[in-house]
Amino acid sequence: MDSIKVVGGRELNGVIPISGAKNATLPLMIASLLTDETLTLTNVPRLRDVAQLTQILSNHGVDYSVNGKRNGQDDLAGQTLNLTAREIVDTTAPYELVSKMRASFWVVGPLVARCREARVSLPGGCAIGTRPVDFFIDGLAALGADIEIEAGYVVVKAPGGLKGARVEFPKVSVGATHTIMMAATLAQGETEIVNAAREPEVVDLAKCLKAMGAKIEGEGTSTIRIQGVPRLHGARHAVVPDRIETGTYAMAVAMTGGDVLLRGARSDLLETALDTLRQAGAEITQTADGIKVYRNGNGIQPVDVTTEPFPGFPTDLQAQFMALMTKAGGASRITETIFENRFMHVQELARLGANIHVDGRTATVEGVSTLRGAPVMATDLRASVSLVIAGLAAEGETTVNRVYHLDRGFERLEDKLTRCGAQIERISS
Ligand SMILES: CC(=O)N[C@H]1[C@@H](OP(=O)(O)OP(=O)(O)OC[C@H]2O[C@@H](n3ccc(=O)[nH]c3=O)[C@H](O)[C@@H]2O)O[C@H](CO)[C@@H](O)[C@@H]1O
Ligand SMILES: C=C(OP(=O)(O)O)C(=O)O
Structure with missing residues (x-):
């Protein structure tokens, strides 16, 4: 070690x-699950969490490539990452992968929005507290999903698709805001997130989702409104x-x-x-x-x-x-x-x-x-x-x-x- x-x-x-922000890069990479077209992220940092998340995403069927060094770039220039989720081949995010990084749990939102089902292991991450996922579960349930916890996995099903709703968080949560915002982009109708996180990484994710065709207002304030659309497309986005x-x-x-x-x-x-x-x-x-x-x-x-x-x-x-x-x-x-x-x-x-x-x-x-x-x-x-x-x-x-x-x-x-x-x-x- x-x-x-x-x-x-x-x-x-x-x-x-x-460098580009780790805590923006992770949800941005996860947003690639929302479209069958390519999401290109620039200014991506070279970090263990980024490498770990590419493994998790590739398990769902995401193809990825990293552009090589360009003329005049120094060793610390950000990377360009291309992510294409043409077909989601597996809606399970297994314990072995998710337990290493809490943010990987956030795939639950895009997976259920696009595939109408997801089975995601309860997360790991830094040992800084208990870090429950109740806000995610309540938020997805408000959007019409059925949720059960089975053998350490959160199993989410929405056979008729997610439906827009009002989701009020009891406490500000960055991850729950990212996840419900991503899920709501493909839901039918309008979602209102109340007591949303105002962090710059939430604003960065909203900016990217909008470039992908999502309809979002209010990011950076504590109320975010998302009008669901039938599909999102590819985009290019520079990490904050x-x-x-x-x-x-x-x-x-x-x-x-x-x-x-x-x-x-x-x-x-x-x-x-x-x-x-x-x-x-x-x-x-x-x-x-x-x-x-x-x-x-x-x-x-x-x-x-x-x-x-x-x-x-x-x-x-x-x-x-x-x-x-x-x-x-x-x-x-x-x-x-x-x-x-x-x-x-x-x-x-x-x-x-x-x-x-x-x-x-x-x-x-x-x-x-x-x-x-x-x-x-x-x-x-x-x-x-x-x-x-x-x-x-x-x-x-x-x-x-x-x-x-x-x-x-x-x-x-x-x-x-x-x-x-x-x-x-x-x-x-
Ligand atoms: C990858 C990433 O971006 N991680 C950041 C993210 O973590 P993360 O998104 O995990 O942190 P949250 O904002 O969700 O956590 C805030 C508080 O809400 C609680 N909570 C959260 C969800 C839930 O379902 N139930 C619940 O009780 C947490 O235990 C904590 O007390 O925001 C934290 C707070 O700024 C940062 O320290 C982390 O670096
Ligand atoms: C706590 C952090 O990360 P994570 O939420 O991934 O554990 C952090 O970035 O400081």
Whole structure:
């Protein structure tokens, strides 16, 4: 299993290209199931989750190809992925494939919309909480599907096709919004999703679905209306830049000091997180090429944050922000409201000398002047990268073990950071 070795104490200076968003790419790839024509996605990141999802989709009958490198492209340019679901040959998404990645469960929406049936294993994914699927089940039932749980599989049938309806989520859910929105594109009549997720990845999916011929209004607000159409067609769509990768590197620069251009990043995708970083002492400006992040030698200020659905502070940046706060000049309180078990990084940060006390959903971080390198264990995707950020500012060597979590969502992290002066390398074993 690979690990990452970081020797801390260097500033970051230079340019980091921001990849296409993992959390947009996954539902966009799944949208290919809705049409028998080719969906071409550009700016697709090279990630383990993307590779895993191509396997799942190919099991349903999706043909895929990846364009080769083009003249003038550097190694970190996004990929172009062509997906064609000419015929769905299998409506089962098996446990062996779905258990590795939660988003793969979302195939349930397009499959039942197009094939009128689906049998999808209950999902896996990062160990950050219980992560039930009741909103998906209730939403599909509202669209007229019959649903049963059989031996760990959700079995969904809609022999007469899905029918548009009002679907109100009790709580904002990104995945349930993606899934019901995709399912509703091919339902008969109008669907109204109330308390929909407003995340940029939902907006990106809606944009792609519209390019495929779907009729959708209200994406980016909490009410989305979808007028079902009989069929969708092929399209070409560029994946939105990754706001979580953007925020992660911005926090790394705030941690180490330095001056970095996050090329291709868009500040409108993460205003709350960037404002929080400004309060912590970073200077952040949007330029024509991306976002510039600068912090001089001054200390890091403590800032309290609470995670919330978009446009609030994202849960997917909570661990990275906590890493930054471990070196703040005072105490900060970090409250996690989305997932009940997303503090697994706390005990690993403590190995580096961080002083953090967890009480229920709130962690109090007492900043320390020095972190010291140590071997640590990555427990989930964003926790992994929080340990890298802490390692970049720690004295001596930090080894982050089990980095396969990191490879799910960060494209060539060690290359991107090395180019900016970090001392970081992957140890393959
Ligand atoms: C691949 C992807 O895009 N993953 C993101 C997506 O995950 P994901 O879509 O799985 O997260 P949700 O937005 O659905 O989860 C939000 C909350 O709703 C709860 N819930 C959800 C569905 C359900 O049927 N019942 C239920 O109770 C969850 O347990 C959680 O407490 O949004 C999360 C919240 O921004 C991010 O952390 C993940 O990175
Ligand atoms: C939690 C995440 O991913 P997933 O929903 O796929 O587990 C994440 O991207 O931080």
